[in-house]
Amino acid sequence: MARAATTSDVFNAIAEPQRRDILVLLRAGERPVSDVAHELGMTQPGASKHLRVLREVGLVQDRRAGKRRLYGLDARGLRTVHEWAGGFEQFWNESFDRLDAYMQELKQQGKKE
Amino acid sequence: MARAATTSDVFNAIAEPQRRDILVLLRAGERPVSDVAHELGMTQPGASKHLRVLREVGLVQDRRAGKRRLYGLDARGLRTVHEWAGGFEQFWNESFDRLDAYMQELKQQGKKE
DNA sequence: AATACATTTTCCCATATGGGTATATGATAA
């Protein structure tokens, strides 16, 4: 098997930096593909492809507006990510302490030898 | 270019479900590779490979303990993810409202035709 | 040293990727 599809998951979709950039950009409001491409310095088909992935995982909504197609944020899917990562909150400081203890340990060893 | 390496980023590293499972498991404490493999129903080399990725992005620490090698959580890297996703918090409900408004719109159209 | 145990690495494979570029589809206006 190969790597899971980028469209299989919100986690996979946001693994790509440019897609995260798109999401951040869309916080400022809906935009047509061409604007996204221009503002983020990507090619038009490139932006279109990334938006497709984001749409397939539900992080983005699109609606027609005349000749153009506006893409807008649907951030609800990011709540999962936020909550999952939040489940480790109590371990952030603890990890720090552990590393600190480890450093102390190394220091002690250094003195002995 | 292909997809970015799984080791290039915390975001890429946690895109894989099994690696997220490993991180969750390690909240309960350090474990040798074989235990991780057994408890999560993966093959031992499989677990080893996933742990390598997690180690390379700094989400996991390892230390020798006799014949075995214990892997422990270093959750600090997940803070980035938590904060990034948290930047969309104000949009979660708003997205909901937008969808709601959209539904209303469709409903109106339905009445007209 | 030789054996046994734990973990990592090396192959192999199928597959999806992101990035170009070119082309096709869609929608509007003349």
Added chain:
DNA sequence: TTATCATATACCCATATGGGAAAATGTATT
């Protein structure tokens, strides 16, 4: 209808993947 603008898709490529199996490396015990 035709011309024009906006977006999506179709190809092509190089590359890294996750998984399985086999082999190599590490470490301790006898």
